[in-house]
Amino acid sequence: MRRLLALVVIFVAVLGLTALGVWQVQRLMWKTALIETVNARINAAPQPLRAGPGGWPAFTAERDEYxxxxxxxxxxxxxxxxxxxxxxxxxxxxxxxxxxxxxxxxxxxxxxxxxxxxxxxxxxxxxxxxxxxxxxxxxxxxxxxxxxxxxxxxxxxxxxxxxxxxxxxxxxxxxxxxxxxxxxxxxxxxLPQGGLTVVRFTNNHLVYAITWFTLAGGLAGVSLWLSRRGGREGGN
Missing domain, CATH: 2.40.50 (OB fold (Dihydrolipoamide Acetyltransferase, E2P))
Structure with a gap:
């Protein structure tokens, strides 16, 4: 009974760790796309900024920053x-x-x-x-x-x-x-000295994803070992 309970707990933990790994992969894809977008913006030719009939544009970070x-x-x-x-x-x-x-x-x-x-x-x-x-x-x-x-x-x-x-x-x-x-x-x-905008994004999501998947794989291995050990003991 204890072994069965342990296997259930490990199974749930493996699912949770795997979900965290998948989430980090999704974050990696989002961050990579963000970095590419920002790099394209800051390296593009400057565009004249003009107000429209309703005044200045309502810029958003996602669409316009940088x-x-x-x-x-x-x-x-x-x-x-x-x-x-x-x-x-x-x-x-x-x-x-x-x-x-x-x-x-x-x-x-x-x-x-x-x-x-x-x-x-x-x-x-x-x-x-x-x-x-x-x-x-x-x-x-x-x-x-x-x-x-x-x-x-x-x-x-x-x-x-x-x-x-x-x-x-x-x-x-x-x-x-x-x-x-x-x-x-x-x-x-x-003075003042312009051109000091810092455009720097941390991107550790791949490391985090590998960590979560590694932990999930390790626990899955423990689960498999417990299952086989239980089978051998049951056979005896």
Missing amino acids: RRVTLRGHFRHDKETQVYALTDLGAGYWVMTPLETPDGTVMINRGYVPTDKRDPATRAAGQVSGEVQVTGLIRMSQNKGWLFSQPNDPTKDQWFLRDVAQIAKVRQVALPGWFIDAEAMPVPGG
Whole structure:
């Protein structure tokens, strides 16, 4: 009876582990397709970004994030917001500046400045006036950070998330619910420094799938050994 119960438990466990392996294979296929899609988007020629009759498009992460676009306008430096950032260049801030275009205003992440250059007065040369052309990647508004990140505190002008809606409310400017990560471009004084978008996806699903299938196979082997052992003992 105990052996039968053990075989039933092992059988259920094998089914569960196999299901986990199949799920990881499905995740692998999804992640592989996602990586291919994003790589195609970031390497494509930039497309002009224009508003339609109903205003700016309602972009979605699945359909539009990391699409490469270009647009022209004038920066509203008086509405600039600095968002704390940890980058490959070290700690600093993303310079988020609205860009006024003939179709409306869009938030641009102009790029990175180190902590001692947060104040625009310390990088006045980079506060360009006149019409500029911006090329960059569409990004979704960030209203959630990593596990231990801090929430924005607009009352102290401390920003940790690129939450476009919240910034727009505080700066009193109408913006769509997405922003553009600007590519590197010549800037007087060299700051802000664009082109630092990190496009990196972890893809360990194959390892996980192999692990689950290996465990399922091992338990199936134990089940087969118990069955044969029980048959031999019963024959005696």
